[in-house]
Amino acid sequence: NAGVTQTPKFQVLKTGQSMTLQCAQDMNHEYMSWYRQDPGMGLRLIHYSVGAGITDQGEVPNGYNVSRSTTEDFPLRLLSAAPSQTSVYFCASNLQGLGHTEAFFGQGTRLTVV
């Protein structure tokens, strides 16, 4: 059972470079989301999608773009990397229930911007 697959697991970027973090899920969930996790800050929502073709901003969207062309894939693009974007990034696929949502996370991408 693959669940949520994130690639790469580790990445080092130079300031100003761009890159795409990949996320794929095989659970046929409509809702997917991206979080970043920083020490002492918990998980903060970057962008989310409620279905193919629909995306919206979360708490910390600046510097990131997303698209959702298929149900399975939800890539996160860093347009021009900055040291402040050094973090661990988690993609989640959410099972929507009646009045609640349950998140299934990938293993994360540890990104360092130098």
Place this chain on the structure above:
Amino acid sequence: TQLLEQSPQFLSIQEGENLTVYCNSSSVFSSLQWYRQEPGEGPVLLVTVVTGGEVKKLKRLTFQFGDARKDSSLHITAAQPGDTGLYLCAGTQGGSEKLVFGKGTKLTVNP
């Protein structure tokens, strides 16, 4: 302003001890979840509570949702080293699909 406040931030105990960690808010949540995260891994869902006053048990773990649906607690009985990890609470409000997280409680259980 953090919507979900978790306490304590850090907890280090000996194997066999009991402990309780808390997740508090001034806002009402339609549901609350507890996740456990181990180093280098993504969070893993432990439980979802949706009804005020609800109590759920998962082996040695007991989860409670406050009557007013503004807070939750996680109680671990006879903690074991395998319980070590970061415990995160998360919740949804009203009709929103967005899941907001607390900052977590880092638990260390020493043998």
